[in-house]
Amino acid sequence: MKVSWNWISKYAELEGIDPIELSRQFTLSVAEIDEVYKTGEGLDNCFVVRVDRVETHPGSNKLKLATVSGGTINRTVVCGAPNVREGMITVLADEGSVVKSSSSEPFVIGKAVIRGVESTGMLASPMELGLGDNHAGIIELPPETETGKRFHEVAPVKDVIWEIDNKSLTHRPDLWGHSGIAREVASLCGRKYLPVSPDIVFTDDDPLTVKNSATDLCPRYTAFTMSGISIGPSPLWIQILLYNTGMRPINNVVDFTNYSMLTTGNPLHAFDRRDIHNSYIEIRTAKEGENIITLDQTDVKLNTSDLLITDSEGGIALAGVMGGLNSEVKDDTADIVLEAANFHAGTIRKTAVRAGIRTESSARFEKSLDPEMAQITGYLFARLVLDYIPGAGVSSKFYDEGNWKREPVIISISCDFIRNALGLEIANEKIISILTSLDFAVSEDRGNLIVRVPSWRATKDISIKEDLVEEIGRIYGYDNIPPQLPSVLLEKPWSLDVKNLQKIITDVMVLELGFTEVMNYSFDKLKYLKALGIGTENLLELANPVSKEEPVLKTDLIPNMLGNILLNENRCEQLRIFEMGRVFIQQQQDLPKQPRMFSFIIGDSQIKNQDDLFYNAKYCIETVIKRIERGNCEIKPCTTELPWIHPSKSADIIVSGEKTGYISMINPVAQKAMEIQMPFALCSINLDLLSSIQKSIHQFEPLPKFPAISYDVTVIVEPTVRAGEIIEILKEVEPELIHNVRCVDYFEGEKYAPKRALSFRMDFIHSSRTLKQEEVNEIHTQIVKKLSISVEGQVMT
């Protein structure tokens, strides 16, 4: 919202205050000012002059020579404006003036020779004076304007405009007009506030019937008629103020409604009296199937929650949003009905949003305006008409329908409460003076305050003690509150469960294993689901998805990560990515299950043996499980079925006996369907499950007192015999003596086909003595026998 300093100054005594300096304080105490700028700069050398004579230019039939006078000025200038005529009062932009050109670039006026005639200064158009886009002719001032004065002395062209961020005014219905801003400014500066208080005498010459049938949605509807109006331009000073605050001057009646609105914040609407059938006005909700054509010629289909202003025939205005085309003020309008009303904020907002018509009016009614303002604003309008339209008069009663009167909001609060909440030593007197400066009525009894909230702050803004704390804090200045860290009691440190697990895993994945962390959207893409053959029946559907392509919440991290491979595979040979995050599983209760998952993918487009990627992935997950101290990590046959899991090259991850996830080569069917070229393996772990597994701290093993004998054995077996099986068998041969059994190598090839050879290494350790060679031989014999019996293994010698 644009705010004019000249306009504010009408409602507060602000002489000597620098509006640019003050704008910073306003931002800190009231609402954010986005931009501050001056208008009318460069117009110091513009003078009000009278055109005494107009002659034709000797060298051109389009140009004229105008002789103008005013004060010490008496000269002839070249003028091309069609409207220049003898006797008119206009503005001479003398040498040194900076005016706007039609490209809105500044232009410095000097001496010029135009078609052989020397001319100093020029007669200026409204556009050149920065007053709108009218460049059809020179500006015409009212005949009574005193000549010889500087233009800015007779018209408020020199101004400072504050552009306030509308968002920071959403909770301040009182600040949508200049008088409300003036009240805040006066309070900030410790100056006097001058409230809007016009006085109007009403008659009963032109009776209306005003019926408010929707007092819930229209707490207050006031109206009166005025007659003897002649439509014409409004006074220049009003046009200038409107223009500088972002409104286009239209005609006196429209300008006066806008001027009144921008003064108090309460929108008004003027109807052509002739179009109000049967002098009947009713405020009601729309009927099913009803419609109205608004001023901007939109045909708005209404529903029964929309509020409509009607006459005996039907809608004449979409309440609080826009007037109806059927009753607009026209060039020949002589009598009007003026509406100054108060509407329910939510209703106006919903109608405006649904109809797609956002107006200055709806923007204000949406903020919950003070019903008191309706009357003051109506009166202000009437005053303008009476003052500036000769022959016009008020011709009816002041109709005032509704049940808007409310008990005043009274808050009792202690000064200690305010001091405690702000953390500030502030005297009782200061608190009271701040509240009083904002027109709160305060009575005090030993630091306990009874505060009456003014009506314009009581609609939604201020209702509780804490609201008053804000008033004191902001006017006193938050910058003046000394920062003080709170004192707290020491307490037991909090264990971070899953969060802590996530942090360790993240560090291991990035710092140790060389993975990059990715974050993907929480939605699944239909394209991927289809390629993977996943139906959407059991997925959580969005009512308003971001796109038709992503209508559901994801149940797994993997599909979007497959998308990550597609995006990156052509740009890198090796790809290692991981993600941690919630997935969403529908269940009976209203909130879905939202387990936290950890998945990673390891791919390599240059790898010779693709299956190596599986063992790389296995290495990664084993490393992770070791780092988080959740016991041993076993690899068991895969029991998980998902489209991307390879039916035979996959395994479950068992941590301390609990299944927590899986590891797999990509299923070639899924890979083909996703059109991914790069070979890769993947792994997925449920972090919630993992964190529920008790921490198992590795216990120190005493260092062996007697030398360990390292022993290798290579066995040829059927390919279906698992290395893991053999390890278990080997451990069982002499559990007391055999330690650290691990598979160290395997061989395939013609030499063994179709069988393969597996090599194992282990340590033979006796706790109380050195093993003898015969004992070692004996164990060896047992191993050979055991392997032969249990897996038909043939030990190589």
Add this chain to the structure above:
Amino acid sequence: MFDDIQKLEEQAVQAINKAMDLDTLRKIETEYTGKKGSITLLLKGLGKMAPEERKAAGMACNNAKQAVLSASEFRKNEITENEIKKQLDAPGFDPTLPSIPVKQMSGNFHPVSTISFSVEKVFEKLGFKIPDYFEVESEWFNFEALNIPGDHPARDMQDTFWLKNGSLLRTHTSPGQARAMKEFKPPFRAIFPGRVFRYERTDASHEHTFHQVEGLMIDKNLSVSNLIAIMKLLLEAIFEQEITIRLRPGYFPFVEPGFELDIQCMTCGGSGCPVCKHSGWVELLPCGLVHPEVLKAGGLDPDEWTGWAFGLGLTRLAMMKYKINHITHFMSGDLRFLSQFKAGGAR
């Protein structure tokens, strides 16, 4: 002539159906339909024939060529499917074989994680709990409990992702406020970082999914003065330099008084530049004292307990810290972006 064509076609199809791998298939295809393939040569030879005969023979040749190509295509699919089937059935695959260490490579933290970790570290040291709350929330926790009434604009369709079952994707981390009040016994202090969602079109500075961290402290007699001190401490720890902050009135239904916190522009030091739109200040985060209605929703007595809360945009902070100009990079999964961030560590 027509017999020749017929015979060639039969031969080709037979050979194709016998092919066992894609290489052989490709060779057969070239043999018949390549530049010097036998069907191609026949076609080339048509020039010598009488015009009326030429047309019919040409058609026959082309038909034969098509038949060979489609047989080849069909066989190609069969072979691929067979290969996949073979791949799917790998009885010899032994997952218990020893794992293979990965080669050294440089990893990367997501920039939002790095920022989040640095915020978490500061608060952990100050004894804040760091719970992690749901992303799919109930209307009650996301709105009602935060004193956001039913007709508030924030509850419109245009800002919130709704699920068909009536729940929603949390629009801020603030629903954690009531959850934390219900979970912990006061006094307590906690921060809860996480992803949040807004139903809006994405562009350089708007994204429907981004990250925030909420801070909440509940105790007796907490004040605006405490909040200012905590915020300054936090921001100086994150930016690793002295920071000047200021509070302005800001309206949020769940705090009273509510503030917008600005920091003095770090690019120009407050003298004005394009980053701060020449104001010298950058709007950073909303904060305030917890509204009594929110305390009630969390099951606390507002006459006994007070609180302060803030909501900090982690994504935005990352954009400021690393001068990232396009918000959609964060969720893009593009490694050219993600691999630029080497610094950091979760712990």
